[in-house]
Amino acid sequence: MGIVSNIAQKRGHPGSGRKKTRGQPKGRQVNPQALEQMSALIGTPTRRDLLIEYLHQIQDKFGHLSSDNLTALATHMKLALTEVYEVATFYAHFDVVRDEEVPPPAVTIRVCDSISCQLAGAEQLITELEADAGKDIRVVRAPCMGRCDLAPVAEVGHNHVEQVTAEKALAVAKAGDLHPTIPDYKNLEAYVADGGYGLLKECLAGKRTPEEIIEVLNNSSLQGLGGAGFPTGRKWSIVRGFDGPRLMAVNGDEGEPGTFKDRFYMESDPHRFIEGMLIAAWVVGIETSYVYMRDEYPAVIKILKTEIDKVQAAGLADHLNIEIRRGAGAYICGEESSMIESIEGKRGLPRNRPPYVAEVGIFGKPTLVNNLETLFWVRDIVEKGADWFANSGSNGRKGLRSYSVSGRVNKPGMILAPAGTTVNELIEKYCGGMVGGHSFKGYLPGGASGGILPARLGDVPLDFGTLQEHGCFIGSAAVVIFSDQDNMKDVALNLMRFFEDESCGQCTPCRVGTEKAVKLMVKPDWDTGLLTELSQVMTDASICGLGQAAGNPINCVLKYFPEDL
Secondary structure, eight states, X not given: OOHHHHHHHHHTOTTSSOOOOOSSOSSOOOOHHHHHHHHHHHOSSOOGGXXXXXXXXXXXXXXXXXXXXXXXXXXXXXXXXXXXXXXXXTSTTOOEEOTTSOOOOSEEEEEEOSHHHHHTTHHHHHHHHHHHSOTTEEEEEEOOOSOGGXXXXXXXTTEEEESOOHHHHHHHHHHTOOSOOOOOOOOHHHHHHTTTTHHHXXXXXXXXXXXXXXXXXXXXXOBOTTTTOOBHHHHHHHHHTSOSOEEEEEEEOOOSTTOOHHHHHHTTOHHXXXXXXXXXXXXXXXXXXEEEEOTTOHHHHHHHHHHHHHHHHTTTTTTOEEEXXXXXXXXXXXXXXXXXXXXXXXXXXXXOSSSOTXXXXXXXXXXXXXXXXXXXXXXXXXXXXXXXXXXXXXXXXXXXXXXXXXXXXXXXXXXXXXXXXXXXXXXXIISOSBOTTOOEEEEESSSGGGOOEEGGGTTSOOSTTSSGGGTOOOTTTEEEEEETTSOHHHHHHHHHHHHHHHOOSOSHHHHHHHHHHHHHHTSSSOOHHHHHHXXXXXXXXXXXXXXXXXXXXXXXXXXXXXXXX
């Protein structure tokens, strides 16, 4: 017998004379009862791009994602179990419970520990809650919840408790008040009574042309208000120039610490956004719009579902299919290509570019990506004219800007002011000055990623393109005010911990760099040379803006606040 035959016989290969047997099928076996539950919950047919929606449905029903349910979901959807697990474990809001693990308690209190809540006493709040919650309530840290003006904030179930104390949060938890409070807002009837959807009807009736709308937007200087600042009319023209079918992704994943403007608009006047979206779809020739809303905004999700249903019933959206997609706790999905991956039901990993999403976006189709607030202004700009918006700026800037202001001021809140307003003007003219006993020391002009500037630069106009020379940018205009009682090393460490937690892990410079930076920054004495080098590597080599901007807090402390080192 030859060598090959000998090996085959030892291994039980066909032709060896020995039959290979297996005691049971390979892999984890599906629980028949769990599969039956899954079929009833999810229904048929299933869609691969709705995987995240299905995971939400399972967690909403059972309070967590068990191994049995994930296996049943994979079987029901005819997916590899690894596909389901990698998505379920990527997003922070999914509680994956493996066989040997104990499911979480029925009530979870998430306490925001991002910078504005940190200033308002989040650490003390967490300590008190952990001491008093007991075994039936879970207390966990969470990133920014978009309520920075009402810090500190905790989310009890899906009920946000603002300016919270431990006593208040525990009372809500023990009462079982776990659902969001829906604020008063302008509904469809009130919006129509105020002239709403008149512009859309003119467009649909042929009284306006797409070219006319784009020209008005170009002349108004409206830019993308999610942070990128790309000219809106130009973006619409670019996407419109590609062959259809074309799709739209509306970015409502407002996760930048310090930002809450989109939530403010959606909880007060949602139809102004909805009309802007419908007009954009008509101008660009969009077939389907995916409204991607962060999971931390349950009231907004409820409002949009309710009011979009009304709009569809009224026949105002016959030209557009609208799908609302609920995020699951991933800051990275505010980056447009990561959001598109999530809309497709996958992990929110940024794509390499080119190609750009305008040409190859959702499902490989040309995709228009706009921020909620950008679409919010479309109706006003077209009805009132380009000059109305363009001439609203100050200090040589154009347009209006929605500044989310929090921190050490008497009246934090969403401030609608001329683009180019300075931080000194925001503090004194709009926010009632600094809190008593505090003097102005520094500020974030654009949230966690926008850098930190000192008070001596408080007269720099806050707008796109005005802050780069100082190593900062405005982004979504999340302005956080610091005082002489704040140490900027501590501020930078809080911001870097946020980046470390929120890094998607795809690229080494960001994944390893943010973790290494935190380890260096917790030391009493910073290794400034190593931190500078690390910041440069993250900036130069990271795939997306998260890693590219993560070093900004370090650089700004070294440059502007050497006295705190």
